Amino acid sequence: MADLGDNVTIPEFSCLLQMDPYLKPYEKDFRRRYELLQKQLFLLEEAEGGFDQFTRSYNTFGVQRRPDNSLYFKEWAPAAEALFLTGDFNGWDKFSHRYTKKEFGKWELILPPKHDNSPAVDHNSKLKVVVHTKEGQRLYRISPWAKYVTREEKAVIYDWVHWDPPQKNRCMKTTCTFSPTSLRIYESHVGIGSPEGKIASYNNFTTNVLPRIKDLGYNCIQLMAIMEHAYYASFGYQITSFFAASSRYGTPDELKQLIDVAHSMGIMVLLDVVHSHASKNTEDGLNRFDGSDSCFFHSPPRGVHSLWDSCLFNYSSWEVLRFLLSNLRWWMEEYHFDGFRFDGVTSMLYHHHGIGTGFTGDYSEYFGLQVDEDSLVYLMLANHILHTLYPDCITVAEDVSGMPALCRKVEEGGLGFDYRLAMAVPDKWIQILKELKDEDWNIGNIVHTLTNRRYGEKCIAYAESHDQALVGDKSLAFWLMDKEMYTNMSSLIPMTAIIDRGMQLHKMIRLITHGLGGEGYLNFMGNEFGHPEWLDFPREGNNQSYHYARRQFNLVDMDHLRYCQLYAFDRDMNRTEDKYGWLAAPPAFVSARHEEDKVIVFDRSNVLFIFNFHPSKSFQDYRVAVEAPGKYKIKLDSDAAQYGGHGRLDHNTEFFTQPEPFNGRSNSIQVNTYGITFCDL
Numbered sequence: 001m002a003d004l005g006d007n008v009t010i011p012e013f014s015c016l017l018q019m020d021p022y023l024k025p026y027e028k029d030f031r032r033r034y035e036l037l038q039k040q041l042f043l044l045e046e047a048e049g050g051f052d053q054f055t056r057s058y059n060t061f062g063v064q065r066r067p068d069n070s071l072y073f074k075e076w077a078p079a080a081e082a083l084f085l086t087g088d089f090n091g092w093d094k095f096s097h098r099y100t101k102k103e104f105g106k107w108e109l110i111l112p113p114k115h116d117n118s119p120a121v122d123h124n125s126k127l128k129v130v131v132h133t134k135e136g137q138r139l140y141r142i143s144p145w146a147k148y149v150t151r152e153e154k155a156v157i158y159d160w161v162h163w164d165p166p167q168k169n170r171c172m173k174t175t176c177t178f179s180p181t182s183l184r185i186y187e188s189h190v191g192i193g194s195p196e197g198k199i200a201s202y203n204n205f206t207t208n209v210l211p212r213i214k215d216l217g218y219n220c221i222q223l224m225a226i227m228e229h230a231y232y233a234s235f236g237y238q239i240t241s242f243f244a245a246s247s248r249y250g251t252p253d254e255l256k257q258l259i260d261v262a263h264s265m266g267i268m269v270l271l272d273v274v275h276s277h278a279s280k281n282t283e284d285g286l287n288r289f290d291g292s293d294s295c296f297f298h299s300p301p302r303g304v305h306s307l308w309d310s311c312l313f314n315y316s317s318w319e320v321l322r323f324l325l326s327n328l329r330w331w332m333e334e335y336h337f338d339g340f341r342f343d344g345v346t347s348m349l350y351h352h353h354g355i356g357t358g359f360t361g362d363y364s365e366y367f368g369l370q371v372d373e374d375s376l377v378y379l380m381l382a383n384h385i386l387h388t389l390y391p392d393c394i395t396v397a398e399d400v401s402g403m404p405a406l407c408r409k410v411e412e413g414g415l416g417f418d419y420r421l422a423m424a425v426p427d428k429w430i431q432i433l434k435e436l437k438d439e440d441w442n443i444g445n446i447v448h449t450l451t452n453r454r455y456g457e458k459c460i461a462y463a464e465s466h467d468q469a470l471v472g473d474k475s476l477a478f479w480l481m482d483k484e485m486y487t488n489m490s491s492l493i494p495m496t497a498i499i500d501r502g503m504q505l506h507k508m509i510r511l512i513t514h515g516l517g518g519e520g521y522l523n524f525m526g527n528e529f530g531h532p533e534w535l536d537f538p539r540e541g542n543n544q545s546y547h548y549a550r551r552q553f554n555l556v557d558m559d560h561l562r563y564c565q566l567y568a569f570d571r572d573m574n575r576t577e578d579k580y581g582w583l584a585a586p587p588a589f590v591s592a593r594h595e596e597d598k599v600i601v602f603d604r605s606n607v608l609f610i611f612n613f614h615p616s617k618s619f620q621d622y623r624v625a626v627e628a629p630g631k632y633k634i635k636l637d638s639d640a641a642q643y644g645g646h647g648r649l650d651h652n653t654e655f656f657t658q659p660e661p662f663n664g665r666s667n668s669i670q671v672n673t674y675g676i677t678f679c680d681l
Helices: 014-019 021-048 202-216 252-264 318-335 345-349 373-389 424-435 443-451 476-486 497-516 563-580
Strands: 062-065 071-076 080-087 106-111 126-133 138-141 159-161 183-189 220-224 241-245 268-273 339-342 394-397 419-421 459-461 520-524 589-594 599-604 607-612 619-626 631-637 654-656 667-673 676-680
Touching: 014 021, 021 373, 080 106, 183 202, 183 563, 202 252, 202 563, 241 318, 252 268, 252 318, 268 318, 268 394, 318 373, 339 373, 345 373, 373 394, 424 443, 424 476, 424 497, 443 497, 443 589, 443 599, 459 497, 476 497, 497 520, 497 563, 497 599, 497 607, 520 563, 563 631, 589 619, 599 619, 607 619, 607 667, 654 667
Parallel strands: 183 220, 183 520, 220 268, 268 339, 339 394, 394 419, 419 459, 459 520
Antiparallel strands: 062 071, 071 106, 080 126, 126 138, 126 159, 589 599, 599 607, 607 676, 619 667, 631 654, 631 676
C-alpha cells in the first residue's frame, strides 16, 4: 500500500493487471506515475497544508473584499519589475497604487475602504494591472484570476470588471442531489441556443432550451464556451479568462440561475473545461502576463501548439498547478457545476500532442518518453482531488488515443476519469455515409466500431457532436438528405426516396449508437431533430454572419414539418432507456451481424434490439436469438408512423420464444423486420 496523503491509500495494481494482462510489462510505468502523484500530494501537504486550501486560492488571488470592506489584491508575476493597479477608482492613474513585492514572485496591494466605509473599487467598475518589466516595458494586463470581463461594442480588447454585487442581489444556488446511473448528455452552446441571428443569452437558455432538454429525456447538459474567450468563432476553445463566465451571454448570476433551474429539473450540468491550452492573447489573456514567455506556459517551442496556434501550460510549475486546480474548484463551488468534460486530453498526454501521429493500439504508444508525465500527473491529481472533495462529480476525457486505464480510478492505477468519449464512432458513421453505397455497408465493421472499447472503462457514445456540425463538415441529417431538407421535409407531401432513406437511417444510426456504443450517450443540440445545414460562427470569411450560428428550434414547432417526427423518436428513445437502463447495464451480447441480410441483433438489459439496414429487403418470420424465455412485445419501432415511418408493424403482436438455441442464445423468436424492431419481455 502506498500512502498518498489526505487519508488516501493506493493498493497494488493487481486488479488492473488481472483485467488486462498485456499491461504487465508496463507495471513500472504505472508505479513511477504513482510515485510522482504521491510526491505532489506530499508537497501539497508540506507546503500548503493539503490540497483543500491550495485549491481555494481564488479566495486569496485576484481581488478579495475583506470583512472591513478593504480590498486585497494579489498576483503572481515572477518576471515583473513592478506592478501597479489602475482603473475607474483612481481616474486611471498608472502609478498611484503600487503592489508590494513578496517572495516567490508574488505581489500584494491593500486598498482601505472609502470614508463611507464602502469598498474603494465599486461593483461593475473597470480595472487593469500595470506591469513594468525588467526591460522597461509598461504592459496593461487583466488579472488571471478575474471573475468577470466584458468587451464594449466594436471594441477588440476585453476589460477586467470588478464583480462584487450587493449580497442581497446574489443568486441563491442549489446543489445537484442526484447521480444518474445512465448518463444522457445534451451538448449545448448557450450563444447559438435561439433561432434568431444573434448571440443568445443565459436567460434564453433557461427559459426556452432547458424545457426542451427535459422533455427530450436528457439528464445531463454539457455546456460549451462558458469560460471567457475573446474570439467567439473559437467555439470557446481559446480561453482568455479562466475564472470568468462569458459575459457575451449575460451576468454570472444569470448563469447561476440557469444551473439552478437545470438542477430543479433533475438535470446535471457539466462544464466543458479547457486546461489543455490557452489563447495567445496578451492584453486580455494569460500570455506574457508578467512580460516573459514562461509565466504560465512553457517557453517556445515547447509552449506553442503548432496546429491550434495557442499556448501550452507548464504543469510542472507550482503556481500553474495552483491556478488550474483552483479553477476546477471555483466552477464547482461558485457555480455548482456537477463535473467536467476535459477538452484536448490527447494533446496533454503526449509531447507530440497527437500531431502527425496515428494510434494503432500498440501499448508501447502509451508509455515511454513520448508521454508528458507532468500533464498526465496533473490529470491524475485533478481527478483525485475532484472525486475526493465531490464524490458524485463526473469527469469525461476527450481522448482519441485510447490511453489504457484512462477511466480507471486513481486508486486502481488509472487516471481517474469516469468516462471517455468514443470518438471513433461518429468518424465511422461519417465515413460510411460519405464513401459507401447502402448495399456495401460492412455490418461486422459497424458492430466492431460500436463495441471496440476497453473493458471496465466507461465510454460516452455519440453518432455526432459539435465537431461534425462545424463548417467544412455536415451533420448526419445533411449528409443523408442534403438540399432536399430545404424543400421536401413537409409531411403534407409524399416523402421522396431521399427523405425516406434519410429519416429512417437517422433514427437507426442514433439508436444503435445509443444501445450498443457505450455506457453513456451524447447528442449535440439540434441534431436530435435533424438540424439542417452546418454550424459557422461570425467571422471575416462569412461577413460576420450569424445565419449559421443558431439552432432553429422553430422547425420542431411546425407540426407539418418532419423535424418533429425525428424529435419525437429521440425523446422516446431516451425515455425508453430511462425505463430499461441499458446504458448502465453490462455490454450487449451481439447474436447476429449478418452481412448479406444487413441485420444486426443484440440484447442488453433484458431488451432485444433488431436492426435491418438492408436498403431494399424486409424479412418475414426472421429468426433471432434471445436468452430469456417468455413473451416479447414491441416497445419502440422506428417504422412507426409518428416517427415518420410507414407503420408496417402491429404493436399489439405478442412474440413467444421457442426453446430452440440459436446464435449463442438458449431461445429464439421469429419477427418481421422493417428498420428497427425493439422488444422487451
